[in-house]
Amino acid sequence: MQIDQQQESPWRGKRGSDGHLAQRALEGDESAFEALVQRYSGPLFSFICHFLGDYDQACDILQQVLLQLYLSLPGLHLSVPLKPWLFQVARNRCLDELRRKRAVTFSELEGGGEEGEELPVAVESIADGRPLPDELAERHDLQRLLLEAIDSLPPRFRAVVLLRYTAQLSFAEIGQALSMPEATAKTYFQRSKPLLRASLTGQVRAGTPS
Known part of the structure; x- marks a missing residue:
């Protein structure tokens, strides 16, 4: 066709x-x-x-x-x-x-998981702290940094974030697309935010001369 x-x-x-x-x-x-x-x-x-x-x-x-x-x-x-x-x-x-x-394990991608599923301690311990610095957009290409940060997310979080940001799907639609409850899609999205913030902040610090 x-x-x-x-x-x-x-x-x-x-x-x-x-x-x-x-x-x-x-x-x-x-x-x-x-x-x-x-x-x-x-x-x-x-x-x-x-x-x-x-x-x-x-x-x-x-x-x-x-x-x-x-x-x-x-x-x-x-x-x-x-x-x-x-x-x-x-x-x-x-x-x-x-x-x-690729010879990788896709168990995380294929399992919808449950909303109460425990996450690794390292993930849970990242605080949703201060907002990103205002100068971030001025010093870096924010879109590129954001995509790199999304790529670094755990696979099950990555799919939710990509559907939300790039496709602008509602959480109900994301749940349908990924075969998971709407509440789980919302939970994964919320849990991805501190990871994105940590990744973006780390990239900023790495790119800033000391």
């Missing part, structure tokens, strides 16, 4: 629901499917690229996700938004790619 995003679509800029566009696509309206592609390609690519850290791989995975959407349309529940399903597919494709290329 070749999606030409350069062509002008009659659905461009329209706010049709996912279900309406999907139904039109099932009826043979190719421009409706193109509208879905335009709606979700950007946030999906951003999530995949940050998850994998590889631009070329992200391009390939995005095409796989869009192809899976195209093939799965007849069996999807069109009364609900497609976004959580799409990001779940994207995450699973990313995990498949990482499994194929």
Whole structure:
């Protein structure tokens, strides 16, 4: 399936629901499917690229996700938004790619976990202390530092933070995408904040001449 995003679509800029566009696509309206592609390609690519850290791989995975959407349309529940399903597919494709290329343990990524699950002492002991220094944005590229900090998070936290920051999913949608309770997604996000703060502060200190 070749999606030409350069062509002008009659659905461009329209706010049709996912279900309406999907139904039109099932009826043979190719421009409706193109509208879905335009709606979700950007946030999906951003999530995949940050998850994998590889631009070329992200391009390939995005095409796989869009192809899976195209093939799965007849069996999807069109009364609900497609976004959580799409990001779940994207995450699973990313995990498949990482499994194929790296000999690492993915138990943390695959387990949704429980809200009351104990974390390592080192994680719990990091205080959610002072705000980041105001001069951080002036001395460093904050976006780059933030992405590096996210990459350093435990995998189960990383997926939640990426979906929240890069895809702007709600916690309910994150829970659907990662097959975990909404409360667990909120807990993981909150527990990631002191880790992000510690990582960012460490990067600032490392880059500041003594």
